[in-house]
Amino acid sequence: MNPDSSDNNQNYESQYTIGQHNIQKLGFDVHKPVFTISALLILSFVFITLFNPELANQSLSASKAWCIEHFDWFFMGAANFFLLFCLVLTVGPVGKIRLGGDGATTDFTTRSWLAMLFAAGVGIGLMFWGVAEPVAYYSNWFGTPLSVSPNTPEAAQLAITASVFHWGVHGWAFFIIVAVALAFFHYNKGLPLTIRSVFYPIIGDRCWGWPGHIIDISAVVATLFGLATSLGLGATQASSGLNYLFNAPDGLITQILVIVTISAITVISVKRGLQGGIKLLSNINMFFAFLLLCFVFLVGPSVLLLESFFNNIVDYAINIIPLSNWHDRSDESWMHAWTVFYWAWWVSWSPFVGMFIARISRGRTIRELTIAALFVPTMVVMLWFTVFGNTALFQAQQNIGELSNGISSVSLAMFQMLENLPFNIISSGVGILLLLIFFITSSDSGALVLDTITAGGKLETPIPQRIFWALLQGLIACALLYGGGAMALNALQAATITAALPFTAILLIMCLSLYKGLREYSFTNAK
Template structure:
């Protein structure tokens, strides 16, 4: 082994050393009603969410206008940051594959995975895509092709070029970039928890920058923001999912797909999710995710049979070609003229993925 290789091995060994912080995990927690909650993160997060919900219920129009204005301002002011961050995350993940540091095993050299590859993939699929993919995988390319709300790179709709661009842009929104965002957060949580001995919280990823200050106000703010981002990301996913399910019930069975039906769906989903969490990852989340993946496989089989394998393969080839062809132009934040598509779709998705990343990670 060359001296350079030995030096690299030593650096990797240093990276794997457990931090000696003098902080006991859970020492700031409180236990009301037998629950294990972090103080003050839980209290502050719960109060802020409660205030937001009450405000939205009492002043729905003002809340809607305020959130719309805030979203538009963020999109106008920070669109370049969202897109650049997504690109950086992809490049970072590619570098981890190529660099020696990517050989670090989560949990240590002797660590064994708790789940099979299928179960791990199914949980990623259910958490990372889930019902959103079921809806947008059809709505997005159709919307782009028909010029419903902007088109990728302002390509005129209804043409063969727009068909390829529509499929490629859809894959762009659900391909490497969102999974890179999830991977960075997931790797950060896993590495600092299972290799460095820190709590399974977002603040742990900031230990190299903040040191022991993560146990104080800085860390509380970081975790509170992560909780709020996750809740709003969950609200987005659950809201879209409830609308989709309600529309399906109305179309198939004539059940009114209005607000009452959507609320009922949200309540049912919340109860199922709560029961799943109470049963733990092995007995709840894993089982539901495996069932979800099985249904997805059945849907894929139905599409293959009903649509034809040849047509499926042709569309798959068109999608991959469009993805490769348009990835770089769609990743460029400079000089974009397709503002409706760029802000209304890409920036919206990137904000959604980032807010969803603490949960998926």
């Protein structure tokens, strides 16, 4: 706790109040209402999906379509607002506030900190979409951005720009709002590291009652949906890669074996703790990602990629405003299918990634966190899409390989691009290994966050709890794949979008609460 906080004692009593709801049984130490209700809701969803996947898929798909059709302006406007709010935090006087107080020191080196930011945030997504997304936009797979004519040089340029737009500063703003708010109220105000704490300036001690329970339950459900969906989609890509490399059956059995393997290694990572598990794997991730990136750059159209990198930066700056606008768009169907979907997806991941960033960012200033999380990942994203996306587009434009025919399989796109480069078997093997490690770090960090929320914000909890959440993620993904295959995963994706609508409103209120908390803190410390 920060001794400079003027309401430190009151916050300490509030922390004690939330702890009274915890139960200690069977080696667990969990917050009874949040843990119990979250588990029941998730298991009920899985049960319904297993026994009637078609009904679940139809209902949730209709709900997703309704959310996107009627609230596209809400998602688009919220994304723009969150980015502007992050920029205000960066340049404003509150940016100098150090998370944990003036004397706080960091727990990780800057290199390890940035590696964990990237690994937990977008690494797994870039492996899946780094090739597929630009080629999809170029070839008019569910529309083209800003209604550009497909299969043209203009479409190729805008394909990279739109891909970076979806993975750049707008998306990271969702994470930063949650990360700064949680870190500030925990490290500087002494409140538990859980979502409800952020709303203390608005609802006071009621955040330790049912209003707070509902907030935390919403965060748990959204997080599990996002993680389980990613495991399922990633298992599909890994299965396709194993089929390509070793002719392994590309089906349900292989997908489940991949998830079981990931879950088993995740348990080992959980036992090793934050330093020996997530930190170590994140550094390994960055090494292999950099290795694969350099390989594709060197053996691909290197001169073209160098030129494209700078062109992509300029084009991103030119088109960020047109792509951010939601009014009177000629490409509305593309915007609904991609941009609105992406913003809702980032919202659903914000409790997970935001809390993880907060957990590892003690000792950083708010300005340091916002700059690092906004611009460093965006530049990495720019580099990744330039190397992988422009290489794939070059092949498509030159009629080289399968990608010249557009997207036949999203999960195969990266391997189809690597197939036309030297040493494709080795590079594809590295790609699968990198994909699996990204899954493990995401699953481990997700288990860490879920455990923290369902334990009432406690940082030190029994290891079996984190193992429970790590295994539950894998079990949900396996059950959904077994019960409904792609239909069940589509239902899960639709549920994620549906859950994102109310949680976007929660994030907007979070901004107001964070503003009030920072203003009071700055005023008190200025005396």
